[in-house]
Amino acid sequence: MKKLSALARAARNPSLLVKFELLSLIPVLLLGVVLATTLKGTIRERTLADARQDATLIADLSFRQMLSRGEVEDGLGPAAKRNLDSVVAGSLKDDEITRVVIYNRDLRVAYSDLDRLVGRKLDASPELKTSLSGKSTSAVVPAADGRSERLEQETLGTYVPLRFPGTKTPAGGLALYQPFEPIAAGIADDTRALYLILLAGLAVLWAAIARIASGASKQLRRQATDNERQAQHDALTGLPNRALFRDLVTSAMAARPKSSVVAVMVMDLDRFKEINDTLGHYNGDLLLQRVGPRIRRALREADTVARLGGDEYAVLLPEIPDAKAVSHAAQRILKELREPIVAGGLALEIEASIGIAIFPDHGDRVDTLLQRADVAMYTAKEAHSGFEIYSAEQHEYSPDRLALVGELRRAIDEKELLLHYQPKASLETGRIIGVEGLVRWQHPRRGMLRPDEFVGLAEHTSLISPLTLFVLEEAIVQCRRWQKEGHKLTVAVNLSVRNLMDRQLPKDVARLLEKHSLSPDRLELEITESMVMSEPRRALAVLCELSDMGIALSIDDFGTGYSSLAYLKKLPVQAIKIDKSFVMDMIEDADNGMIVQSTVDLGQNLGLKVVAEGVESEEAWRRLAAMGCDTAQGFFLAKPLPVEELMSFILGRAPATDEPARTYAAPQTVAAPQPLRAV
Numbered sequence: 269m270k271k272l273s274a275l276a277r278a279a280r281n282p283s284l285l286v287k288f289e290l291l292s293l294i295p296v297l298l299l300g301v302v303l304a305t306t307l308k309g310t311i312r313e314r315t316l317a318d319a320r321q322d323a324t325l326i327a328d329l330s331f332r333q334m335l336s337r338g339e340v341e342d343g344l345g346p347a348a349k350r351n352l353d354s355v356v357a358g359s360l361k362d363d364e365i366t367r368v369v370i371y372n373r374d375l376r377v378a379y380s381d382l383d384r385l386v387g388r389k390l391d392a393s394p395e396l397k398t399s400l401s402g403k404s405t406s407a408v409v410p411a412a413d414g415r416s417e418r419l420e421q422e423t424l425g426t427y428v429p430l431r432f433p434g435t436k437t438p439a440g441g442l443a444l445y446q447p448f449e450p451i452a453a454g455i456a457d458d459t460r461a462l463y464l465i466l467l468a469g470l471a472v473l474w475a476a477i478a479r480i481a482s483g484a485s486k487q488l489r490r491q492a493t494d495n496e497r498q499a500q501h502d503a504l505t506g507l508p509n510r511a512l513f514r515d516l517v518t519s520a521m522a523a524r525p526k527s528s529v530v531a532v533m534v535m536d537l538d539r540f541k542e543i544n545d546t547l548g549h550y551n552g553d554l555l556l557q558r559v560g561p562r563i564r565r566a567l568r569e570a571d572t573v574a575r576l577g578g579d580e581y582a583v584l585l586p587e588i589p590d591a592k593a594v595s596h597a598a599q600r601i602l603k604e605l606r607e608p609i610v611a612g613g614l615a616l617e618i619e620a621s622i623g624i625a626i627f628p629d630h631g632d633r634v635d636t637l638l639q640r641a642d643v644a645m646y647t648a649k650e651a652h653s654g655f656e657i658y659s660a661e662q663h664e665y666s667p668d669r670l671a672l673v674g675e676l677r678r679a680i681d682e683k684e685l686l687l688h689y690q691p692k693a694s695l696e697t698g699r700i701i702g703v704e705g706l707v708r709w710q711h712p713r714r715g716m717l718r719p720d721e722f723v724g725l726a727e728h729t730s731l732i733s734p735l736t737l738f739v740l741e742e743a744i745v746q747c748r749r750w751q752k753e754g755h756k757l758t759v760a761v762n763l764s765v766r767n768l769m770d771r772q773l774p775k776d777v778a779r780l781l782e783k784h785s786l787s788p789d790r791l792e793l794e795i796t797e798s799m800v801m802s803e804p805r806r807a808l809a810v811l812c813e814l815s816d817m818g819i820a821l822s823i824d825d826f827g828t829g830y831s832s833l834a835y836l837k838k839l840p841v842q843a844i845k846i847d848k849s850f851v852m853d854m855i856e857d858a859d860n861g862m863i864v865q866s867t868v869d870l871g872q873n874l875g876l877k878v879v880a881e882g883v884e885s886e887e888a889w890r891r892l893a894a895m896g897c898d899t900a901q902g903f904f905l906a907k908p909l910p911v912e913e914l915m916s917f918i919l920g921r922a923p924a925t926d927e928p929a930r931t932y933a934a935p936q937t938v939a940a941p942q943p944l945r946a947v
Contacts, residue, residue: 323426327442337432340440367445399427399441422448502575513574520586530627531594533583534641538619540579551611566600598655621648622655688908692901695893702758705743732766748786760792774813788818815840848882
């Protein structure tokens with residue numbers, strides 16, 4: 269692993285590769301030294317072994333055949349000595365043997381080519397003892413060694429045991445002394461040849477290592493380049509990713525001339541999820557790949573297009589003159605995107621929402637610019653304006669408010685959210701017939717937060733789905749509890765536009781109703797005109813599925829949206845709720861009064877129940893009842909209340925003679941219930 273990491277570093281720096289190759293020569297040379305030393309010793313041992321084998325062969329074929337055990341032990345007779353002299357003389361003449369000594373177990377010389385040695389006792393050297401134990405051995409004997417009687421040259425002494433039939437132990441031994449110089453020369457020749465072969469092999473090995481290192485270096489350089497690109501570019505589109513875009517913005521801010529500004533755009537494609545769900549992910553990816561070049565066509569060469577993720581893109585405009593020029597660039601981008609893009613065999617017109625933040629006006633850090641461009645983008649999306657430049661007036665998206673999004677997940681998990689319920693009463697009978705569940709957030713530091721302080725932010729994140737499911741389940745559980753206690757009430761819950769785009773919503777609602785054993789007709793879901801019209805086909809599919817389950821649907825804030833009456837007639841809704849902005853001023857403003865009357869008439873003609881929100885006075889109550897409006901909701905009746913206060917309020921209004929399991933009427937008159945002061 270260390271060698272691989274060194275090679276990886278060398279791949280990034282060619283000079284390091286040369287150093288690596290030179291350094292790799294050191295272990296190769298060390299390997300050569302170790303191998304040479306080992307093999308040299310092996311050659312020497314092999315040569316000595318060959319000498320022992322030759323001496324053993326001579327002893328067996330020549331000397332032992334000519335001797336008897338007694339001659340070795342007691343000394344040779346004249347005839348036996350002459351026979352041995354004739355054999356030894358030839359070897360001495362050919363310089364194959366320098367000296368021959370036969371000795372008995374007492375180390376006394378029984379025969380030698382040097383007569384004066386016969387009868388003398390030899391020194392007990394380790395080699396002599398080894399031969400008498402039955403093993404052959406050899407050793408290099410210096411010229412001055414007394415064992416060879418001061419031979420004039422270095423010799424190789426080989427000591428062979430002499431065994432005779434019928435005995436287990438040798439009778440003595442044979443010492444043959446050969447000139448060592450030719451043997452040493454042979455060892456040197458073999459060693460040199462081996463060194464040359466070893467050197468050639470090591471050179472080939474090092475060349476192979478260098479070649480492999482060079483090839484691996486090139487491959488690692490290519491891989492490092494690819495990895496660097498992959499780390500900084502989006503895999504699908506090939507555009508710079510968020511990390512590289514941040515670096516480019518930082519560089520542009522540092523290099524900005526004082527006469528110009530740096531603009532950051534964050535862009536989100538409108539209705540991309542619908543395209544992706546309808547045409548499939550393959551065509552959705554194809555569309556995303558074609559958006560980048562479209563944006564590029566509207567920009568300067570120095571500008572940068574990046575993909576931040578999903579259907580979100582970013583644009584960097586360095587050294588641009590002013591905000592006016594930035595606006596022109598945004599307009600060009602929107603114009604380019606409006607040209608149809610073919611995907612899945614269809615020509616699709618792409619719309620986008622662009623948010624713009626400018627350095628240094630809107631911040632001096634990359635994160636701040638991206639955050640404020642994101643805020644401006646959501647403003648553009650809600651206003652359907654195409655693009656917006658960040659301004660401080662977009663206060664609801666301040667960083668302090670945006671921080672709530674990070675805390676909302678914890679709030680859902682830790683039950684910091686709760687529901688307050690606002691009663692709804694029949695204008696004909698004055699009886700409480702249902703409630704609307706409104707979420708609140710009991711924040712540990714900020715206190716009680718109303719839904720308009722966090723629901724809008726949740727709609728722009730993935731938290732809107734778990735938030736809606738939490739509210740739905742809390743409302744269903746409470747409604748079921750009331751039902752068990754004998755209180756016949758319906759409960760209404762508001763849906764978000766993101767909920768209507770979720771085809772999983774009907775299944776989630778059905779699961780919660782079944783889980784808590786609540787009849788679907790006890791639940792009412794409220795939607796707005798604008799959320800239906802933003803994605804009419806998908807919204808209609810979800811609404812029809814909910815309606816088929818037996819759930820009541822109503823249009824909230826009716827009169828403030830942009831829907832057509834023809835389309836309204838197609839919606840599977842049972843009620844419309846007149847927006848409180850008309851109801852609250854209907855007494856003083858005749859035009860608002862006419863709008864309310866027209867809405868009531870429209871609802872009756874379409875067979876829909878009509879609910880008036882914002883009823884805050886007895887006069888408004890009576891006027892609505894006279895118009896034929898069905899239901900009233902507002903502070904004149906009651907503000908949104910916690911569960912405990914709600915039940916105290918309802919039970920305080922119930923007549924003693926009425927059946928508590930059905931409805932609750934006002935004690936004094938059905939036309940004008942006793943108001944509860946708003947707080």
